[in-house]
Amino acid sequence: MRQYALRRLSYLPLIIVVVSLITFFTLRLPWATDPVIALSTQNTTLDQEQAIREDLGLDKPVYQQFVIWVGDMVTGDLGKTFRSKQPVWPEVQRRLPVNIEILVLSVFFTQLIGISLGVLSAVKQNSAPDYGARFFAVFGQSIPGFFLLIMLIVLPSIWWNYSAPVGGHVSIFKDPWDNLRLYLPPTLLLSIGGAAGVLRVTRSTLLEVYRQDYMRTARAKGLASRDVLYHAMRNSMIPLVTILSCEITALFFGSLILEQIFSLNGLGQFLFISAATSDFPVVQFLVLYTAIIVMSMNLLIDLSYALFDPRIKYS
């Protein structure tokens, strides 16, 4: 186990190197958008353009820029944005709470709704609740998240003349009520799509497990159905944990949509704007940052398999 974890950790730097190479050179392909053009106006003269280029360090050969960038990163200098000349890291830090909250709440609701409906659906197979849950699964996977979020803004406004709070992130520690009023409803709706997927996986794995011999044994020896379910759940955790990682990567998209509709200034918006203006330092940093976070999460998820199934040996 420890060896496996160490080996997986040792892949991390390798993947980081590959990701940074790809990111850095894709942005600087000859036909890519030139950040200098994004920064100049109609009245900018060629000399001024050249000055901007030198100021941003884009006049040097690409490999030299790469060496400088890697050197800066290694020494802890995460760069300054092209546009406002602000250091990147404080800008990221400022926006991070928005995304952490969206991520935590959405994952929580996705698992809660998906697993409970999935268990209900499997335990009461072919009953009315089962059909209801399957109906939810089919529709939940088909309705776009942004449509639900728009309806969240539009319908209460038409029906009850209530406008859902938009924008203005308040820390949950400072004002829990205002914070949850802003975040709870949209994250709940955003998690419907993911919950539908979790429901389907929970249902099918549980049904699969229920067919196993040891489940018959458990019933035969007279265990209460609650204890039987406990046995079954433990053995259906692995697929659930696996799709958790897909969910998290999918949430990056949902998060940006939520930020956009509810005018929240999160990392999604930051990447959005920086990509539109070819703000290389920000794009480079955010790509690396998300890659590292997602990979670490995946590693934790892989290691957690042993927790649920002691038969799993890492090699």
Added chain:
Amino acid sequence: MATMEGSSALEMGWTAYKRPGFGRRMARLARQQPAGVFGLIVLSVFVFLGIFGPAITPYDPKELSVCEPLGGPSLGHLFGCNRNGQDVLSRVIAGARISLMISSAAVFIGAGAGAFLGVLSGYAGRWVDYLIQRSGEAYAAFPALVLFFLLRTAFGPGIKTIVIAIAIGALFGGNRILRGATIIERNMVYVEAARSVGCSGPRIFFRHVIINLLPLTVVLMSGALGGAILAESGLAFLGLGVAPGTPSWGIDMSGDNISVARLGYWHVVVFPGIAISLVVLAANLLGDSLRDIWDPRLRR
């Protein structure tokens, strides 16, 4: 074994199996797979609208002031009008083309290439398998949205970028399933037979193995279509899709249209939203059904 004189099947009173007619077969299919048939019908309607849309829209979807701006649904304008006085029904019909075109192209390229990689991975084994599977895992660690922004910065906005991004998203979707199926297929007797009569490795691969895995590939592709349509409309909604002004479901639900809808003109955003949900629902139902028919092993 005793011989029976003159005992052909007919003389013994057997009747030959008669294949039921087309209508009867379709009726049976509809009974066994109602959801799938519903999906097929709805999807066909949308494909029809996508192809012939411009010819059957009641008004020109781009023309301004064909009706009173923000007018509600009425007999003349079933879905009402948006704030530019454009007919919402016409725009919804015209939006089918761009949405289906981008998503089906992306699924065809992405899932097609992905299927090829999956089969190759299972058939070739060794380092090819290792390389493909590890890149699949590395890719899974990479949020598709981040990749899209990278592509967009590099290649600029446009349909090509969107198609490539969604295609890459579909690339490793069915990869592992096909890899598993190929490993089973590789050990079948017919592969050994082909090898024993002297077929070369590539010939067996292209002429026999791939052909046998084609149905499974189609099933996986149909399963990917719904997700691709959702991705396309989401990107259009964010303003990252096709050029503004183009009739597109995602674009018609974004920006000022939301603020207008809040004031009571819900029809502006609701009808494009229903169109997306309906076509994705149809694609998902059809995909599930095809999977059940062709490969019950995959049922989840």
